[in-house]
Amino acid sequence: MSKFWSPAIQSLVPYTPGEQPRVANLTKLNTNENPYPPAPGVSAVLRAFDYDRLRLYPDPDATPLKAALAAHFGLTRSQVFIGNGSDEVLALAFMAFFRQNKPLLMPETTYSFYDVYANLYGIEHRKVPLDDEFQICLDDYSTDNGGIIFANPNAPTGIALGIDDIEKLLKRNQNSLVLVDEAYVDFGAASAATLVEQYPNLLVVQTFSKSRSLAGLRIGYALGHADLIDGLERVKNSFNSYPMDMLAIEAGCAALADESYFRATCDQVMATRDHSAQELAELGFICLPSSTNFLFVRHRYLEAAELMGYLRTHNILVRHFSRPDIANYLRITVGTDDQMALLISTLEKHPDIQRLPVS
Ligand SMILES: *Cc1c(COP(=O)(O)O)cnc(C)c1O
Numbered sequence: 314m315s316k317f318w319s320p321a322i323q324s325l326v327p328y329t330p331g332e333q334p335r336v337a338n339l340t341k342l343n344t345n346e347n348p349y350p351p352a353p354g355v356s357a358v359l360r361a362f363d364y365d366r367l368r369l370y371p372d373p374d375a376t377p378l379k380a381a382l383a384a385h386f387g388l389t390r391s392q393v394f395i396g397n398g399s400d401e402v403l404a405l406a407f408m409a410f411f412r413q414n415k416p417l418l419m420p421e422t423t424y425s426f427y428d429v430y431a432n433l434y435g436i437e438h439r440k441v442p443l444d445d446e447f448q449i450c451l452d453d454y455s456t457d458n459g460g461i462i463f464a465n466p467n468a469p470t471g472i473a474l475g476i477d478d479i480e481k482l483l484k485r486n487q488n489s490l491v492l493v494d495e496a497y498v499d500f501g502a503a504s505a506a507t508l509v510e511q512y513p514n515l516l517v518v519q520t521f522s523k524s525r526s527l528a529g530l531r532i533g534y535a536l537g538h539a540d541l542i543d544g545l546e547r548v549k550n551s552f553n554s555y556p557m558d559m560l561a562i563e564a565g566c567a568a569l570a571d572e573s574y575f576r577a578t579c580d581q582v583m584a585t586r587d588h589s590a591q592e593l594a595e596l597g598f599i600c601l602p603s604s605t606n607f608l609f610v611r612h613r614y615l616e617a618a619e620l621m622g623y624l625r626t627h628n629i630l631v632r633h634f635s636r637p638d639i640a641n642y643l644r645i646t647v648g649t650d651d652q653m654a655l656l657i658s659t660l661e662k663h664p665d666i667q668r669l670p671v672s
Contacts, residue, residue: 321435328429331632340655342646343630345497345607347526347582349649352574354567355527359560366559373550375557378565382534385569386506391539394546397556399496399520399533402545404430405552406516406535409544410490411436413459420449422638424468424494447601447609448472451482461486464494466502469634469644471603473502483512490541492516497605499524499579500586506536513538523606524579525568530561582606586647592657593645594671611641615665627659 314323331344350356375395383390396402407430411417419427421440431438437459444450447470454461461482466473483491491514498504498519506517521532535545549556557565568575590600590608598610611617621633621643632644647653660666 325433326429328426332630334630336628338628340629340648340652342648342652342656343632343644344528345523345605345644345646346528347523347578347606348647348652349526349578349581351526351564352568352571354571355564358563358567362560362563371555371557371559371562373554375562375565378532378557378562378569381566381569382536386509386536388509388536389539392509392536392542394535394537394542394549395557396533396535396549397553397561398522398531399494399518400426401531401556402518402533402535403427403492403494404433405545405548406492406518407431407434407436409548410492410516410541411460411462413489415457415459415489417460417462418454418456418458419462420467422447422467422470422636424464424496425634425636427462443467443470449474451478454482455485458486458489460490460492462492462494464496465505466497466500466604468497468605469607469609469632469639469642470601471497471605471607471609472601473498473604476503476505476508479505480508480512483508483515487514490514490516492518495519496523497607499575500606501583501604509536509538513540516541521565521568525575526578527564527568530564532557532561532565582647585650585653588650589645589647589653589657591671592653593660595668596657596660596666597669606647608645608647609639609642610645611643612666615663617641617643620660620663623663624656624659629656629659 379390379393379395382393412434417431417436417438418441419438421442441453449463449467493505495504495517505515508515516535516537518535522528586603593600593610597613601609612620617633621631624631661668
């Protein structure tokens with residue numbers, strides 16, 4: 314606290330990202346990073362990059378990447394917005410769309426950054442509880458609202474809604490913007506990107522951080538009606554004209570170009586996930602059905618916080634949220650088969666865990 318702080322920031326409660334400790338031999342399953350390297354074409358771009366070009370400002374519009382994303386999704390460039398990670402895209406979207414006279418609706422259990430942005434901008438919001446099975450129940454979003462935001466698949470539950478449900482929601486809320494955050498969609502859910510052409514009230518946000526193994530480069534984007542994209546551009550150009558650096562623009566294009574590498578690594582993560590879920594079930598864990606690159610699990614009788622501490626002493630990091638609704642759950646990022654085998658064998662050595670085959 315300082316007397317120089319603007320009054321409004323004194324009450325901010327910032328988002329807490331997962332730890333990035335600099336410790337050797339750590340098995341890092343706490344921030345949903347991809348265990349595989351980015352596409353080989355990314356390495357080629359970075360190696361060939363002429364550093365002298367860094368004297369110049371980058372393309373403020375990230376044109377090559379925007380064009381590549383538009384082609385990838387069968388849209389025009391005017392339907393694509395690019396930002397410095399999807400967190401930035403989300404922040405600009407909150408500013409552009411959700412400062413309304415009616416409350417923004419969001420699930421009570423979801424990506425905790427939404428709440429942070431709403432508070433940052435002083436946006437009135439209402440948190441809608443999930444049902445008993447941790448599912449988003451769209452019938453609960455029928456109240457008058459100034460916008461709706463949720464992650465699909467949801468975080469940290471990992472549970473996905475079907476595209477039909479999303480379409481129903483869009484039809485019911487034609488006077489409010491529905492923002493679907495698809496950070497994990499490539500690991501087994503259906504994307505609402507196919508509905509962009511049809512629904513001017515839909516904004517789909519995706520990222521290169523998870524499924525394209527580029528969390529370190531910070532590339533996020535939004536797909537939506539040209540008028541929505543225009544709104545985002547207005548806010549962006551009132552804030553930072555050059556959010557995408559040259560390396561991100563070029564490496565992003567290379568990552569997007571390699572569809573077969575993308576598919577192969579996503580498929581591998583999903584196969585490892587499903588195998589790990591089976592193993593965890595045999596060790597007494599209850600795993601929510603995941604359409605993501607993480608598993609959200611609780612143990613039948615051991616406490617999540619205790620288990621997290623136990624794993625940590627064995628140099629394995631997983632994420633635990635102390636919020637009361639999910640305090641007994643751990644979020645475990647899907648790593649390589651070797652990393653997951655280490656996790657399982659470490660859990661098996663816990664004095665209170667026994668393996669019991671489940672069918
Ligand atoms: C990881 C994540 C993001 C942020 O991704 P970046 O593009 O790295 O900023 C956004 N939403 C959800 C739900 C996420 O899990």
